[in-house]
Amino acid sequence: MLSYVTRRLAALIPILIGVTLLAFIVSHALPGDPARQYAGINASEAQVEAIRERLGLNESLPVQYCVYMIGDTCLGGSGKGGLIRGDLGESIRTGFSVAQDVGARLPATIEMVAAGMLFALLVALPLGVWAAVRKGKLLDRFCRFISTLGVAVPDFWLAMILLLIFFIVLEWLPGPVGRLPIGATPPEGPTSLYVIDSLVSGDWETFRTAVKHLILPMVAIGFPAVAPILRLTRNATLSVLNSDYIAFGRAAGLRGAPLYLKYVLRNALPGAVTMTGLIAGYMIGGAVLVERVFSWPGVGLYGFNSLVNTDYPAIQAYVLLSAVTYTVVFLAVDLVQSLIDPRVRLK
C-alpha cells in the first residue's frame, strides 16, 4: 500500500512538470501586460519599463520559465527561488508570495467544495438506492427529473437563482458577502474551516453564521454533482439487486435497512466513488464561478482575479494546484476503491 502510494506520487512529478510548462505558455500567451497594469494608468513609459525589468519580464520566455522553475541560478544568481525550492514566486497583483496568498484562501475553497460534495453524496446516494428499489415508481421518475435538471443547470446560474430566492425574496439566508458578515472576526482554530473551528471552540454564534453563509454556495456547487452520482448509484443498485448474493441474502432472512444499506449500497458504491472523484475535479473548476458569485474568498476567486490581471505566477500556481488536487483525488479514489472491494488489488 505505502509503496503503491509512493510510486503514484513519484509518477506525479513528470506530469506536474508538463503542467507547469503548459500553464506558463498559456498564461504568457494571454493578452495583457502585467507590468503596465501594475504601474497604473498614469505611469510613464520609463516607469513601466523599470517595473518590467524588476519583475524579470524583459527576459526571453525560456529564461523566464527557467527562473520560474529553478530560480535565479539561471541568471547567474546565488540560488534563490524557483519551483524546485518550493517557491511559487511573488504575485504581481498583491505583492505577497503566491504560496502565502493561496494558503490563506485554500481553506475557504476546501470548506465550500467539501460541503458541496457532502451535500451531493448525502442526497444522491440514498436517493439512488431508493430509486432503484422503487424502479418505475413515482420516486424513480422524480429522481430522473432531478438528474436531468442537474445536468442542464450550470452552477453559477443556480447560484444566482438561489440568491434571488433565499436572499432577495425570502430573506432567509445572507447575501453574497463571503464566509462571514463584513467586519466579523473569523474564529480561531487549527483548520481555518470556519464551521469546524467555531464548532470546536464552542462559539455557537459564529458557527450559526458560518453555516448560514455556507448553505447557498454549498447547494450551488453540490447540486450539479447530484445528477451523475444519483444516476450511477441507481444503475449500480439495480444490477446489485438482481445479483445472486442479494437473492441468497434474502433467502437467509436478510431484509429491510440492513439489506439495503449494508449489502446493496456497499456493492453499488465503487461506481459512485469513481464518479465522485471525477466530480471533485470538476468542482474545483466550478468553484471559480460560484466563488465569484458569492464573493467567496477562496482560490477560485483568487485564480479568477489573477487571470483578469494577467498575474503570471498566480495563474501558474492556480493551474498547478488544480492539477495536484485532481491527481491526489484520483489516487484517493483508487485507495478507497481497494478498501471497499477486496477484489481490487493495488499494483
Next chain:
Amino acid sequence: MSALLEVRGLEVGIEGLPILRGVDMEVKPGEILGVVGETGAGKSMTARSVLDLLPAKATVSFASCTFAGQDFIPPKARQEARGHRIGFVPQRPRGSLNPVFRVGNQLSGTLRRLRNMGRREAKDEALGLLRSVRITDPERVYRSFPHELSGGMCQRVCIAIALAGEPELIIADEPTTGLDVTIQAEILRLLGEVISERNAAGMLITHDLGVVADVCDRVAVMYAGRVVNLGTTAEIYREALHPYANRLVSIATSLDSGGTPREVPGRVPNPGDHLAACAFAPRCFRAGPGCFDEEPPRIDRTGQIAFCHHPVNAGEVMR
C-alpha cells in the same frame, strides 16, 4: 404422519404467462424430497414461492399452503420463515456470497441476526458450523473472501449459512449448478448428511436423477408447471407410472450403465405456448386422442401417483 410443508394448487404467473399450473407437493418431517424435471418445468419457481422470493412481476396464488400446521399463504409468514424455519441452498454458490464481505462475517452475521447471538458466540458457532460442513481448516475459510475460495468451498459455506437458523426444512435449488463434476456428488452427499444429522427435512431440486436415487426418499417429477408423477424413490426407479418420468429414469440408468440413452423427442414448451390437456402429450409415444382434450386422471398405485391417460403398465418394457 402429517406433512411439514404442504402446498396445494400453487399457481404462478409472470406477466400473464402461466409458469406453475396447480402444483401439489408435500414434504414430510425427516424426509428428503427430490424435485426433478427439465429446465423450465417450474422446480425453482415452486421453491421460491414457498419463501416468497419470486421476481416482483410474478403473481402467486395457493389453494392452500401450510408449514408445520401454520398457514403459509400470507407472504409475511413465508418471509419470516426465511432462514429461521426454512434454510435455502442456492445455485451458483460463488455468486451467492457477497463479494465484499469475508465469508466468516457473512456466516456470523446470519447467526447474530437469526439467533440473536453476540459477536464472540456467533464466531464460535460459525466455526462449528464450518466444521460441520466438513471444512477442515475453518479458521482460514472464516477469514477468506468468497473470490479466494473454490466453488465447492463456497457451497459448503452457503450450506452452513442455510443451517445457521436451525431450520426445520432445507430447500436446495440445483445446488451443484456451476460446480466441477467431481465435487457435485460430494456436495449432494454432504447435504443429505447434514439434513439427516439435524433431523430436518429437505427439498432437493435437481435435474440429475442419478443424484436423487442416492439422497432422496421420495421424488416429484415436474413437467410444464405441474407435478406429473410423485412417489417413493424406490418405486419411481423401479417403474415410474408416467411415461415422461419413466423415460427420464431410463435415460439416467442407461447413462449410468454406459449405454446410449434414448432421448425424449421434441422440446419443453415455453411459458405461454398452447398446451394440450396433458402438456406432455405432443412428446409422448403413448399418447392417444384423449390425451390432448381431457385432463389426465390421477392414477394411484403402490408407492406412487401419476396423472396420465396411458400410464406405463406393470412389467411393460419401455421402448
